Each structure stands twice: as C-alpha cells, then as structure tokens.
Amino acid sequence: MQPETLVTTLGRDPEQHHGVVNPPVYHASTILFPTLAALEQSEKSDGVSSLVYARSGTPATRNFEQMIATLDGADHAIVTASGQSAIVVALLANLSAGDHLLITDNVYGSVRKLCAEELVRLGIEISYFDPVTQDIAACLRPNTKVVYVESPGSLTFEVQDIPLIAKVAHTHGAIVIADNTWATPLFMRAGEKGADITIHSCTKYISGHSDLVMGVITYPKQYHDVLRQTFRNLGVCPGADELYLAARGLRTMPTRLKQHQETGILLANWLKARPEVTKILHPAFASCPGHDIWKRDFTGATGLFSVVLKPYAKEKLANMLDNMQLFGMGFSWGGYESLMLPFKPPRSVTRWDKDAIYLRIHAGLEHPDDLIADLAAGFERLNSL
Ligand SMILES: *Cc1c(COP(=O)(O)O)cnc(C)c1O
Numbered sequence: 001m002q003p004e005t006l007v008t009t010l011g012r013d014p015e016q017h018h019g020v021v022n023p024p025v026y027h028a029s030t031i032l033f034p035t036l037a038a039l040e041q042s043e044k045s046d047g048v049s050s051l052v053y054a055r056s057g058t059p060a061t062r063n064f065e066q067m068i069a070t071l072d073g074a075d076h077a078i079v080t081a082s083g084q085s086a087i088v089v090a091l092l093a094n095l096s097a098g099d100h101l102l103i104t105d106n107v108y109g110s111v112r113k114l115c116a117e118e119l120v121r122l123g124i125e126i127s128y129f130d131p132v133t134q135d136i137a138a139c140l141r142p143n144t145k146v147v148y149v150e151s152p153g154s155l156t157f158e159v160q161d162i163p164l165i166a167k168v169a170h171t172h173g174a175i176v177i178a179d180n181t182w183a184t185p186l187f188m189r190a191g192e193k194g195a196d197i198t199i200h201s202c203t204k205y206i207s208g209h210s211d212l213v214m215g216v217i218t219y220p221k222q223y224h225d226v227l228r229q230t231f232r233n234l235g236v237c238p239g240a241d242e243l244y245l246a247a248r249g250l251r252t253m254p255t256r257l258k259q260h261q262e263t264g265i266l267l268a269n270w271l272k273a274r275p276e277v278t279k280i281l282h283p284a285f286a287s288c289p290g291h292d293i294w295k296r297d298f299t300g301a302t303g304l305f306s307v308v309l310k311p312y313a314k315e316k317l318a319n320m321l322d323n324m325q326l327f328g329m330g331f332s333w334g335g336y337e338s339l340m341l342p343f344k345p346p347r348s349v350t351r352w353d354k355d356a357i358y359l360r361i362h363a364g365l366e367h368p369d370d371l372i373a374d375l376a377a378g379f380e381r382l383n384s385l
Contacts, residue, residue: 003071003186004254010067011247025244026058046228055237064247065216068200071250072185073192074218078231079243083181083201084110085236086215090177090197091146093223093230097123099145104160105348106131106153108179112346128348131158132289136165140172149195150179151188152290154333155360156345157281157306159290162297166194181205181334185218186254187300197223204334205302207249208256211335212242256336256365260303263371264363270372271307271361276379278356279308303363304333306343311355312382317342320382326366326374338364338371 001009014021031051033039047056057065057079065077080086091114095101101119103111105128115126129139131153140147147169151160166176178195180188184205190198200206202214219227238246268282280287282305283294294301321329327340339362345352352358363371 006071007067007251007253010070011063022248023060023063025240026054026060027240028054028058030054031058046225047232048228055235056232057237058240058243060240060243060247061237064243067247067250068185068206068216069218072198072200072218073189074198075221076219076224078217078219078227079202079238079246080215080217080231081236081238082213083179083199083203083215084114085234086199086201086217087111087177087179088114089227089231089234089236090199090217091119091148092234093226094146094175094177094197095119095124096145098125098143100125100127100141100143101146101148102136102139102141102144102174103128103148104131104150104153104158105129105346106156106158107148107150107346108154109346111148111150111179128346131156131160134160134165137168140168140174144169144172144174146177147174148177148179150182151190152182152283152288152294154182154304155306155343155358157283157288157290159283159288159294159298161290161293162190162193162195166196170194182302182304183298183300184253184257184302186257187302188298191218191220193297196220197227201334202246203332205253205257205260206334207242207246208253209245209249209335210332210337212245214238214242214246257300257302259365260363261301263365263368264301264303264305264361266368267361267363267371267375268305268307270375274379276309276312276382277307278310281306281308302334304360305363306358306360308353309357309359309382312357313385316382316385317357319385320378323381324374324378326364326371327361327378333360333362335362336365338362338366 042052069077175196177197178190180190181201198218284301327338341360
C-alpha cells in the first residue's frame with residue numbers, strides 16, 4: 001500500500017473498541033497481574049511481548065511503534081521521550097569506553113553537545129567528517145564503531161551518500177546510525193539505503209503541530225535486544241498524550257508534506273532571485289552540496305531549508321526579523337507554521353563565510369502569497385535604516 005493509505009489504516013482496530021475509529025489512550029503506570037504465575041512470567045519478559053509496567057510501553061506504545069516501523073520499512077521501532085533521547089539510546093547501546101564515534105560535521109547542535117559534554121567523559125573518542133567531501137575512509141580509526149550521518153543536515157543541508165558511507169563503514173566493521181528527521185520515512189528510508197539504525201524526531205513532521213516532543217528509533221531485528229536494553233535502563237519513555245497526538249499527526253503527514261514541499265520550493269525560488277541572497281541551501285536546488293545524491297536517493301523535499309545572505313549590520317537584520325508577521329523566530333520546525341532562524345554554521349572541519357548571514361526557513365502551511373509578502377516586507381526593512 002502507498003504511504004497515504006498506510007497512515008490512515010495502520011494502528012486501528014475499531015472492532016476491538018466498540019467501533020470507535022481511533023484506538024484508546026492509556027494513561028498508565030501500574031499494570032496488574034492476575035496471578036503469581038503471571039507476575040513471575042513477567043520478570044522474564046522484555047516488556048515488549050507482554051505488558052509489565054507502563055515505562056516499557058502500553059498497547060498505545062506498541063501501536064505507534066508498529067505504525068512507524070511499517071512506514072520506515074523496518075522490523076521494529078522504539079518510541080522515546082524526545083528525538084534527542086532516541087539518539088542517546090542508539091549511541092549508548094552501541095558504544096563503550098575506548099570506542100571511536102565518527103560524526104558528520106553538519107550534525108544537529110544538541111548531538112554535538114551530547115558528544116562534547118557526556119560521551120567524551122565516558123571515554124568515547126569523537127571526531128567529525130566533512131559532509132561535503134564525505135571522505136570517511138580517511139577519518140576511520142581502528143576503534144571506529146559507529147558512523148553517524150544526518151542527511152541532509154538540518155542547518156546547512158549537505159546531503160550525504162548513505163549507500164557509500166555504509167559500504168565503507170561496514171567493510172571497516174562499523175555500523176551507521178542515521179538521523180532521518182528531515183526526510184521522514186516518506187521521502188527516504190535510511191535503512192533501505194544502508195543505515196543500520198535510523199532515528200526520527202517525532203517532534204517535527206511526524207506529529208506536525210508544534211505541540212509535543214517525542215522521538216523514535218527504527219531498526220532490523222538483530223539490534224532489538226541491545227536497543228531495548230539501553231532504552232529500558234535509561235527510562236526515556238514518552239507520555240500517553242504525546243503518543244496519542246503523534247499518532248494523530250501521523251495520519252495527515254503525507255498530505256501536509258506535499259504542501260510543505262510545494263511552498264518550500266516556491267519560497268526558495270523566490271528567494272533565489274533576490275539581490276540580498278547569495279546562496280540557496282535546499283537539497284532540491286543544484287547549489288546545495290549533495291543535490292545529485294538527493295535526486296538519486298530521496299523521493300521528495302520537506303519544507304526546511306536555508307539561505308545565505310550578504311553581510312548586513314545586526315540592527316538591520318534585527319529590524320527584519322523582529323517585525324515579521326508570519327515567520328516566527330524559534331527552534332524546532334515541522335509544525336504547520338512558518339519559521340525563520342538566523343544561525344552560525346558549525347566550524348570544526350567545514351569552511352564558512354564568517355560575515356555572511358545564514359537564515360534557516362521553515363515553510364509552513366500558510367498561503368504562499370502571504371508568506372512572500374511577509375518576506376518582501378522583511379527585505380525592505382533589511383535594506384532600510
Ligand atoms: C529536533 C531534532 C532532533 C532532536 O529532536 P527533539 O525531539 O527535539 O529531541 C534531532 N535531530 C534533528 C535533525 C532535529 O531537527
């Protein structure tokens with residue numbers, strides 16, 4: 001079945017619930033055992049095949065995990081309290097003291113912090129590879145256990161060659177963990193391109209309404225025991241309402257993504273023609289590093305991209321950003337609303353213009369004409385004073 005049909009049919013069983021279309025929400029902690037034998041049996045359970053305690057999951061958890069695993073073409077999924085905790089589980093399950101972790105330099109900032117402030121302290125070696133040249137062979141060490149990709153990076157949008165990176169990593173005995181939050185399972189299945197473990201922040205397009213924080217890990221069955229163990233020990237389960245809202249958001253994701261894609265490309269084309277803009281960092285545009293890989297491996301583009309502007313004085317930029325009517329300034333993305341965020345690109349191995357202005361744009365579901373009018377007025381303010 002096609003994704004549109006999958007998201008509307010998966011995870012439902014009205015006959016079990018008095019004909020009600022949606023499955024129930026389970027607000028739970030304790031789960032009661034009817035007999036001593038059942039209690040003793042539960043001690044052998046992994047908390048997945050039978051219900052033990054709500055931190056290990058409720059029927060709603062299993063339901064959502066099954067929906068995402070199916071959409072992502074994976075055997076299993078684990079849903080977590082946030083995208084960040086999905087990343088923590090995936091990394092800690094596969095790394096020990098003395099191991100080396102090789103990460104793309106365009107990685108999500110909170111992952112960079114996790115590495116510098118926590119993983120290094122645990123004796124894990126970290127280094128970064130350039131997502132433009134992607135010469136990971138030159139960066140592998142004898143103790144490299146995990147190569148971590150984020151394709152495209154969610155600030156600077158370099159698209160990475162996951163099939164090639166996976167081939168090199170696997171030959172070396174390392175696994176590949178992919179953050180696929182930008183593309184979602186609809187526009188690229190990282191597991192099918194060679195990644196061993198995929199993570200998604202459900203906070204973004206999966207839930208789609210800027211009203212929750214949640215994450216998910218998808219993986220083939222050989223990683224089940226190790227990932228489940230670390231997940232259980234870290235205790236990073238999502239709340240019942242988050243699960244419900246994320247499942248509800250997922251039902252409309254294909255429809256929303258079509259519009260995010262269309263508006264994103266329209267805005268990027270309009271911006272490209274502006275004299276203030278020097279570069280479009282959007283995977284569907286030839287100016288974006290890895291554009292050819294995007295064409296080969298992805299089936300669409302979502303609504304998040306960046307633009308590079310000529311240098312402008314801080315007051316001029318503030319005059320533009322402080323007075324936008326529709327583009328909100330804030331972290332996160334993937335909701336129904338448009339956003340605009342100035343940022344400084346990472347600087348460990350990639351070279352960037354330190355005077356240029358980098359703006360990340362999330363194309364929301366407002367009418368594109370209104371968004372363009374807001375941008376045009378914003379540029380007018382940038383050029384005034
Ligand atoms: C937001 C984000 C995360 C972290 O997800 P949270 O749900 O906010 O913890 C990870 N990776 C990418 C690319 C993100 O945009």
